[in-house]
Amino acid sequence: MSSIQLFVEGVTDQKFLQDVIAEWYGIDLSIGSIGKPGEIISVDGKDAFDSPEKMKKLSPIFQQLAIQGIPTVVIFDADTFSTNQAKLTLHSQKLRFAYFLFPDNQRDGEIETLLEEIICPDNQIVFDCWKAFEDCLSGHKTSSTPSGSFTTPANKTKIYAYIETLVGETDSEKEKIKDRNRDYRNKLHWNLDPAHPSLKPLREFLDPFFSTK
Structure with missing residues (x-):
């Protein structure tokens, strides 16, 4: 069993975070989906917490992770930050997970907003x-x-x-x-320097989960 479990919206997020975590921490996390083992799980869309069908599958997973003491992280697009922050704050209190909203956990946007900046x-x-x-x-x-x-x-x-x-x-x-x-570690295409102003919020969020491992 992994020492962390990340839940994201889709494949773009999975590959980006897999490459970022490998680049910054030297840790290779596997990719999976609901019902398929992996450490970065795609919930197949931003409606995961609004869908009763998906919640029937997700709630037991979150509960089991909490029982096992495995850190659980949700990383979604902010879209409209204030709306999704309020929604995830409510769900995080019930399901006991930490969360981050692309691009920087502070403003409206999405992972593509961050990608354009780096x-x-x-x-x-x-x-x-x-x-x-x-x-x-x-x-x-x-x-x-x-x-x-x-x-x-x-x-x-x-x-x-x-x-x-x-x-x-x-x-x-x-x-x-x-x-x-995609290869986000390709320096001819992307700048994954953790000191990059657009990446600092994500680095500061992830550090507690990976920097000592």
Whole structure:
């Protein structure tokens, strides 16, 4: 049995945290899902604590972890920080877990917000060009959508595009774009320096669970 159990929304979070923890602490955690063993468990979406069906599965797991004295951590997207902070505070009191909300446990956002802030500085041009693309879209109207405006692609799409600009064109290289195959320890793509201002809150949150292990 692991000395810690992390619960996250999905594969992006799993791979990012697996790489971060390996980079910072030299600890390799396994990836799993509800019903499948692992130390970083995907609950398959942000509605885990709102879904009676999922809670039927999750509550016994949290209770057993508490009985065994295994530290339990939930790391979700903040989205609207004040709303999800209140929700997780309530659930954490009942299920006895610590929690962190991406990007920094203080503001609205998501894991993609954090990822955009920790790209390798040499690649900033990718997001500068993306900003120009978004500005261009917002400045035009269309009869093709109900709103009469183009929809700005989601931040998740932006991160996919960022990685796609950095990998090769073969099928095997394109596989590296997928969430489960990303290498956040690649210094040509990402800056995982724990002193990075955007990463300090996460490092300070994780330290008590890993720094002495």
